Amino acid sequence: MVALTDRDRQGADPLRRRNRFGRPVGGGVGGGIGGRVGRGWPILLGLLVVLPVLRLLWEAGDPAILTRALAAPATWRAAGNSVAIAAGATLVAALLGGPFALLIGLTGLRGRTAMSFALILPLMIPPQIVAMAWTHLAGSGSPLLAPLGLAPRVGTPNPVQSAAGMVLVMGIEHAPLVFLALRAALRAVPGAMMEAARASGAGPWLAVRQVLLPLCLPGFIAGLAMAFVAALGNFGVPALLGVPAGIPTLPTLIYRRLAGFGPSALPEVAVLAALVGVIACLGIVAQTLLQARIGARLPGGARPLAPLPLGRARRPVEALAWTVLLLVVAAPLAALLATSLVRVYGLPLGAGTLTLGHYAEVLALDQVGRAFANSVLLSGTAAVALGLLAVPLAHAMARPGGAGRVARAIGVLVELPHAVPGVVLGIGCILLFLKPLPGLGLSLYGTLWIILAAYLARFLPLALRPVQAACAALDPTLEEAARATGAGAIRRLLTVVAPLVAPAAAAGGLLVFLTAFNELTVSILLWSQGRETLGVVVYALEEGGSPTLAAALGVVAILVVLAAMLAAGALGRRLPPGVVPWRG
Template sequence: MADIAAAMPGERRPVPAFRLGPETLVLGILALFVATISLAPLGRLALTAIAPEGVLDLERAWSVLARPRVFTAAMNSLYVALASTLFAVVLGSIAALLTVHSNMRFKAAWVFGFVLPLLIPPQVTALAWVQAFSPSSPVLGFFGLALTPGTRHPLYSAGGIIFLLGIYNAPLVFLTMRAALRRLPANLSEAARASGAGNFQLIFTILLPLARSGLYAGAAIAFVSAIGNFGIQAMLGIPARFPTLITLIYQQLNSYGPASLSDMASLSLLLSLMTVLALGLSGWLGGRGDVRVEEGGRAVEINLGRGRPLVEAGAWLYLAATLLLPVSALVATSLVRGFGQELGWETLTLTNYANALLYHASVRDAFTTSLVLTVSAVVLLSAISLVLAYFISWRKSLFVRLIQLAAELSYVLPGLILGVAMILFFLRPLPLLGFSIYGTVWIILAAYLANFLALALRPMLGGFAQIDRSMEDAARVAGAGFFQRMRDIILPMLAPAVIAGGIIVFMSALNEIQVSILLVSSSARTIGPMIIFLEEGGSSTLAAAVGCLMILIVLVLMCTASLFAGRLPKGALPWRD
């Protein structure tokens, strides 16, 4: 009777209690994770900059930013970032036009070589170029072009920093421009051809104007990368006494320690504002005017005609100059007993490699620490990004979008800023635990998770965009729970994307320096900053050996990933079509 009465019209059924389902619980954990490793440290950074004593104090922040050396460093940062971005835009645009629209041969191999410098740690790139122009350079010495001993090194200057940053960031512009050019329909170019347009007229009146969104996006990414590139600015700028904001933060923190954190927070906030303004300007420029076109169709081919051999020779000569010259000098330096010796049978030795791998305790420990941290980051981020990509792709909401933006923020900002934020947030003992992770490997792992989450997400999102959701829906209807669907349906279909994301994160984290340079300690060192420590300590040959090992690891990983390229989502590997 009670059941019948409960069901009678006019009677209210009891409202069921709120149930916290697995999906809601997992999404809450993801939000808490991203907030802890990204939003909270960056928020603490901003708060320390404007309220160092807990009370709003803009006057103190202004007193730090108004110092003459800070103004000089800020202007230098803007100068090298803008000039190198312009250089990178020219190089990257030419490379994109050649590989998308020309009939140049062996494009895949050339793209592999063009993108390679982007995946080599910037401190290794700088070290290789420094040794390439040294008096003992094997290549320049062979042609009689080596500098005489005592000559000022040409790369220890603002021009040297601009040159290397431009070469290093050109692949970033290339990747965005190549994607934009491939989306252009062929009918517009064919109509221009029918109207009598030549190659240059076609490029400057059709292709580049329509692909300007990719151009502005590439320029913004190159600018952000350049202004926050610690490896090149430190290796070249510190010896040249050419201060930039990022080297000023590093030197100040090394000189004064945690006592200078409030000042470093103000400098980091200034660097962050420059980065955000550059991204905002790029978005505004890219959105001006309506250049929408229908996508699809093959790219129009620009026939190089009789000039093709000359263009191809120039393209391969560029790779020889930007890859073989510095790498050969690095290898030669790693194979001699003392810096400055010419490579020969009498001076040839593998001692530097033996020391790096077996006998030099600090280098060996740095390799071990980096490997453990990198593998840990890959495992954790693979699982986290797979689940987060599921919500972003198939459970879209404003809350999920905010989590994604928070994850991307830590990747967009210069790594050194994230390092300062991590120090500020984790310097004090953790609540409930009563101890601090500052000066341990755990703070480096937290920084890796924050910095590379967005990087791990990209292949996952591409993978979700290419698979059918019907199987997951069928499993849900059949009663499969969230974790069962993720294990039996999603993970098998997304396995290639998981592998691609893991490889990219592994390559980025193993040799990373931008974030960890401020977080390493005597008991927790990684291999990325070791290059700078060895070079500053006068162990140039050992530094060269470590740099060669880093390049070898990158090449092995790139080749391994290329073997599985056919099973990976399109665009997962930046050096593959």
């Protein structure tokens, strides 16, 4: 122990410890100017993230424009379709995601990681590619159903290009949200609760029904809320399945108004986007309240649930589960692959019709090359930037005291651009960046940087959540030891925290890359000539009457997604369960 001199005793601040060299310990973010800066930068970050949403609300608040937009019959027709289809898709998501969460979370089913991967795959694939795959599967020229005599007759409407088809496809796409929410609730249930129920004489399945499911109900409903909001803002599925059937939704109505009238339609379009946001916020509020109930009722941290035995039913249950996944995931993707390989659309796939020419042709297109370069640049930049930004923000959120409370409040705020539908953020970015930036004279409108700004705002929560989990699991004595040697806040962050949470930051960055690489809803509103993204080009090829080329490009995009998912899965072995969604 080092004894204090008289000078140290007289001049020492009792609220500030000093190290052996006489330097104050705990400076930087903890107090003084450093403390104000530490509390100030998260506030600045939160304001920058929500500025597009605030600009949209300002524009939509004009009474004359608000009255005109809300008085139009087309607005309420599209709003009614959006709510009805989103509600139907949420029901399908519950019927698919709920049982899989119970099977994978409660039983000793074999291949649970592979099942989780297959179930989550439709969420990672862009919605326009999912819709395109189902169109090729169910159409009269289906390469899978036509040889079996199960395809619709030539000239008849495609059955998935309907309200029911949109409900089915969006339900399958968003079933992973219900699955993940319910599985997280199951993990939070202490195993002792089930053991107590069993000790009182209840059988395993009676204990599940009467004890476990009521506790997990808030998590299940929170998953339904997330699925509803995601379906409400979905653009790719309604654009490819609803527009040909004459079924408008709010996202497609916004796109058609903006594409037809340009910036002059922005005031009215802002009202439509705000309407989407208001409906979505009702679901967000419900989700937040229910998640708070989960945290209060299911503390977690105890011994997990023991897997329930399936006995003789194990093999039939496994066979049924894999059959469902083959039908809803593998079959449409196989149809997409077959369409990309057939020489002429509509012909059956065989030795005489097999070709790789569509891949060579589509990859040789100038716009495809530009789109790949733009998408890699945008998604890669967003992944790296947000992965780096997430580390200090998550570390600040894990701190006790006032600075930590401010950072946690900002963490809730930055969820808003990701929670609301993409059309809300897209229109907000157009309104915010249409004119040159004050003081700089630079305009982001019509450039790649407006898309990057939207990506940074929208996908920050994806990068932040894994790092939050990693920071919460850190042993606080590690930082205390560095603090005792005189290391300031920044040095502790760089030398202690950052190396330990680097795998989580990398996993978060990969999730950002996965989501942004094929993103469509925001990009379709912000792209300009020569600045296409991959999602925009896939949509344009399908809409332009080139199904085989669009299918080939879609397959390439899926391969990129699979490679990124496998890389994230490899990182997930070093991370806590749940950081990579399909592991653990």
